[in-house]
Structures are given as structure tokens and as C-alpha cells.
Amino acid sequence: MGAAKADLEWHGSTLLYRAAAVLARTVDGPVVVVAAPGQALPELPDGVTVVEDPVEGLGPMQGLAAGLAAVADRAETAFVCSTDLPFLHPAYVRRVLRALTGDYDVALPVARGFRQPLAAAYRTRIAGLVADLLAQGNQRPGMIFKHCAVLQLDDAALLDDALLAKLDPELDSVVNVNTPEEYTAARDREPPEIIVERFGALAKGGGHRPNPVRAATVGAAAQAVGLTLDRHIVAAVNGDQVTKDGRLPLVAGDSVAFLSADAGG
């Protein structure tokens, strides 16, 4: 690829920034990035923390062990993904997390014909099991599934979720980029269609009414309606956090509200 996947440019930020930000806006708990020892990471969204693999070169199993252990005291379940999923959609994350019920340890999508251990949900209690397997020389995530209760989710099961079926019908959430060509093709895709609304003094000419635009980030959405995020103008995606971060990724179905930073009486 010519660069670490985490560093690959993505609409003004990086693939890693996008993945971390999508998870941060989707889940209530902590978001942790697992880095190789000494790995320099690109900038991350506020609130995202980093833990390092204790040993280099043991692949995703090591990352999984370190990540699950890092959040085990704060969360019972964790969504685990690789950094190279440029179309990961919050609806997919929610669908997979919601499937992890009862005694299951893993909700494992089998999407687009492949098992997706790096776009799956895990009980954090299996962090020890993963570490033990690793210590025994097992570096393939598939080994985990032989030792715990796994719920497999095929395309049909995933798309049972009406919202996911509407917003990511092809399950592009699990599309990853492993070659320069795949990266270029992904980068060249048309940005998702989202809805923009402007309020208060920004709403001249009916701007408060829903306005569909194509934009991959909040900054691009602002630009599409002639705004620039600054200390006077902020945004909120789907009524969630108020932000001035133009790099915040958008996905199909998002609604972005732009309002004056001096909102209030």
C-alpha cells in the first residue's frame, strides 16, 4: 500500500480517524485503538485512547487481546474492527452488537461470503482466553471460535435489521482495502447522501428545511451549503454531540444540523 493503512488519507483525515470516529459516535462506552509497539498514529478524535500491543508481529489476535483487556473493566461487550473499513456504518455496528445476547461470546458476521472477525462483537470476558491462545502460539482469530460460543450472522440475518437494510443494503460496511487499487476505488466512490438543516441566523431562505447533499464529512456538508465551521458555527450529527470538527465522518442516512455556537437565550 505504500503506507500504513491507518495513515491513508480519507476525505481530509485518515482511515483510522474515520473508523475511530464512526465507533465513537455509535457506542456509549470507550473507544480504544490498539497500536503496534512504538507505532506513530495519526491524529485521533477527542476521547479515543490508545493502547500498545505488548509484543510486535503477532497480528490481529494480539490486537484483539490487548483491546478487549483494555476495556474489560468498563464494558461487557466490544465491537472490534480493523482500520481499513472505509464504509463501516453505525447501523452495522449496532446490528452486530445487538445480536450478542444470552450466553454467546462472539457475534460473528459471515458477510459477503466471508467470516468477518475484524468487524464483529466480542464479550470482553474472553480477553484471557485470547491471551492464552496467543501464548500457545495461536495467531489466527479462527482459533477463538473453537473455544467459545459463537453466533454467526449471515447476510440475511444482518439485513433483517430494517435500518441496516435501508442504509447499507450491500453490506459495504465489511469492504476492506488491501491494495492500492482497492483503496483508490474506495476513495473515488461518490460520498453518501445526507440531509443538511440550518437553524437560526444560518437559516436564511428556508435553510432550516431538510436539504439533501452528498458529503463524506461534516466539513464537506458545511461547504455544500455555503458554511464554514468556526467558533461561531457548530454542527450536530443526528442530534448528537455538538462539534466544530469538520473531519467527522458522515454515512448514508445522516442528518447534520448547523447552528450558531451562541445558541441559547
Next chain:
Amino acid sequence: MAPGGLFGRALVVDIGDRDATGTRLELDDQVLRAYLGGVGLGTWLLHRLAPPRVDPLAPDAPLAFVFSSLVGTPLTTSAKFAVVAKSPLTGLLTDALASSQFAIAGKLTGHDAIVIRGRAAELSVLLIDGDGPRLEPAPELAGLSAAEAETQARQRFGRGWRTAAIGPAGERGVRYATISHDGRHAGRGGLGAVLGAKNIKAVLVKSATKVAVADQQGVLQAARDLRKRSFGPATAKYRELGTLANLLAFNAVSTLPTRNFTAATFEGAPKLAAEELHELRGVARNSCASCSIGCEHIYARKGGGSQRMEYENVFALGPLCGVDDPDDVFAASARCDELGIDTISAGGTIAWAMECAEKGLLDAPWLRFGDGAALLRALDEIGERRPGLGELLAHGSRRAAELVGHGSIDFAAQVKGLEMPGYEPRSLQSMALGLAVNARGADHNRSGAYEADLSGDVDRFAGGSAHVAAAVDTEDRAAVMDSMILCKFLRGVFEDPFTEWARLLALVTGWDLDADELHATARRIVRAKRAFNLREGATAADDTLPTRMLETPLELGSGRSAALSADRLRTMVSGYYVARGLDEQGRVEPADLADLLLDP
């Protein structure tokens, strides 16, 4: 010699059965500089003149109209005054600001404050001019709205008098009655009931003197500069759509309290939005006296007439009660104006009652969320204190919940007895702290901590130390603006507020103020308010939010939820105490009491 812009004295009016006597209370330079005027000086006056634990509706309870050095200068938005008393709603300090020519005429009676005590034998008006106070019986004004009373008083006493009056709700002791003047209201905390308990329908003031400022040319130049800045982008929101612009924006970010705080988005919000109403109904824009912003937006009512609409009255009488018909909300707002009651407390109390009725805790099957006719009927019953529901709700949601019981206090949306404004604390957690600790109770004017939540600089769903700092900072800024007094809608035009305010005050008074001194002044005023409340029986247990806000997560438009636990709020409150230099029970440290200058 008094500082520029000030007289160095207050007039204390004692009302007897049929007369009124005035006594001068000298205000020395140290006190005036320490408290500035407005809310600050009013707090000091209440410490000095209110007997400890006095019943707010007793004759002995003082009611203070307080001006400032800036009143009467050409500085934009400075024609304001504070009304300060012990609140019949909270039992604690309350202060309300209002803008009108009353401020200028009241000050130019020759006093920095007018304090009223006592009780007349019959409904009367109090007149104050250069000759002092006098009482005139006015039984013919009984039952009139404040606006009608103002008109009749002017007809009777002639031109030149400026009037502050109460509506029928104030006469009848509704605990959230307002004092009105020129269509503006000193709205929160039941000040109208305090005046009504003195049997005073209206206070009339007439200018009798002048007062010089320290640097006339400097003030004129500063006034020109401030006026120019008041036309800039920092006030565009107020100018273009008014505060009602908040409604649709707050709905979009899940912080529009709906159906008694059971939701934070309202499906009917677009029908009530300024953006829509401005196109369909907007007819006029107006300004307070001496104001160049012009935030007042007046909308046409179906069938004739017009009504001034603000975010807070639309929120409280609309989404909070589940009402989405703008004409119902317009009518309810107009009814509140006629009765002379605070729209926030009225809406908050009725929303609580609607929930009680739907849960079978109140025998009022007609009172349902979303029913505009029921809202109007409830307002009428409150205004008349009609036996049963009207009498119950006239006491506000906290007292009503205590009477109804069955855990209804858990969903009475109030703090310290004052109904909550239109800021959802679970999705604005800096504001949650501001609402919990403020001396006046749930309040968006003495704490504007929502600014931090809506700035994008803090995680508005996870209150912590950054939120504490934001709450303290905004409370300090409000303390100074409310005491000097300038309208808070100007706040955005100041790049370096404390420095710029110190300069303005220096030009007017001649004091060699700087930003550091004003920061200390802000802290003093906040502490003095707290000290008054502690004296009146408040404790750290009052610095909290209703159980609903602390135990029930809020569903957001994004599909996530926002929760504010009692533990998280307690941690923030403790952080606030530390930042304010209070002890762990929220008490003012003995070493700081001397700085409050409260000893006679």
C-alpha cells in the same frame, strides 16, 4: 461624594395602612464598588434589610428595585433594573431584570435603589418622585391586567410617571406572579406576589434630578462604539429571529424539553419554529428602552391582534405541555401576560399537572398533554386561584407535588422550587450543574453554562471538570452583567469581557477598576447570594436536580441515550464548591464572609 452615575443612597419606603414614609439609606463607596448595582447591590440590600427567615409575603419582607451607574447613560441596553426579594416560590433570594423607561425614571428620583416594605390597608399605588414617596388608594385597579393598570394610572396621575404594575395573579398571591412595565416583565420567582402582598398594584416613579458620569466624552465614545458592535454578527440571532430561534435548533440537538421532560425532541416543533412563524406570521420587531439590538419579535395572531414571543414562553407553553398549535401557544402567552404570571413556571407547573392527571394522581381528566384548550383553562384557574386545581397550581410545582404526593415530586421539573427553563440537563451537562447550584433555582439567566455545551468544546453528555469550569465562568460573567447592568444578549460582542466592562464602569463611575477586581466582584456577588440562601435555611441538599433527570436516561435523536447520574452531578457540585472556595457543604468560608461587607 458619590461615584459617577450613582447617588450613594437608597430610598427605603415603609408603607403603612394609608401612607408611606421614606428613609434614606446611605450607600458608601466601598459597598457600591463591591456590588456595582442591580442584582449585586440588591443582594446586599436584602442581607441588610430582610429579617432572617422572614415570610416572603409578610409586610416586613423587603422588595428592592435596584438600578446601576450605567442606567441613564447612552450605553446600549443599559436601561435596565433589577427587582430583588425573597421568593415566595423558593423561599430563597430571587432577582429579576427588566428593561424599560422605569429604570431611568426610578433612578432619577435620586436613588440607586428603592426598597419597599410594609402593607397598605387597601389596594393602592405607590408614587415616588423628588418629594419622596406617597400612597394613593386605587381600588378601581383591582383585577386589571398590568397593562390596563399602567394605562389607568397614567390617566389618573398624568404624564411623566413611569409604572411597574402587577396583574390579577399578583394581587391574588400566585407564587410566580410577575411585575410588568411597558410590556416587559420582571418574571421569575414571584416578585409580583410580593408586591401584591403589600397591597400595591403599581409603583410609579418620576424623574426629579440628574446625575453626572465621571467622563462624559469617554462614555459617549464608548456608547458609539458599543452601539456599532451591537449591530454585528454576535447579535444577529436576536435581531433576525429573536430567542425563538432556539426552538428548532434545540429540537435538532435533542435538548428541547418536551411533555414535562419525558423527551427532548418534539414532533410539533416545526410548527412553532421562528423560522416558519417569521415567514407566515412575523409582523414587527421591537426594542427595549435604550437598546440597539431589537430582539423582540411580534407575531400576528389568527383572528387579529399580535403577541410577543420568546423561546422560553413558547417552550414552556408549547413542547413542555405537548401543545403544537401556534395559536394556542400565542393565546396562552397572552393570557400569562394578562394575568401577570411567569410563563416558565406556569408551563412547568401545568406540564407537571398534566402528567399527574394522565397518571391518575389528579382528578382533572380534561388536563392532557397536547390539549391547547386545557392549557388555557388551567391558566385561568391558576390566575383566579379557583378552589381545587387552580389553588393547588398557584403554589408552583414543588409545593403542589408535596401536597399531591405519590412520588410526583420526582417529576416536578424544578430546582429549589423554581421551574426549569428550556434546557434539557441530561443533554447539556454543564447546564445541569448551572441549574443545580444557582442561588435563584433552575435558571438560565444567572447561569448560561449551556454555552459551553453548545460550543462543541465539551462532551455535553458527560459532565466533568471542564463543565465545572464552564459553569463557574458563566455564572461570574452573569453576576457582573446583571449588576452593572447590561443585557446579556450583548455578551458576544465583548472580546475580553471583564477588561472591557471594567473600562466602561471606570468611564462612568471614575473608579480605577480592572479585570481582576471585576472577577473578584463576580465571586463576591455569587457568594453573597449563597450566603443569603444559607441564612434562610438552604443546604447543600438543595443543589441538585429532580429525580427524573438523575435516574431516567434520555433518548436522543441519534438512537443513543444521555444519562446524568446522581453521582456524576454530586461530583460536579463538589468541584463547583472547590472552585468557588466554599466548604464541602457549600457554605461560605468564615474568612470570606468579611469580604461580603454584610456587617452593619
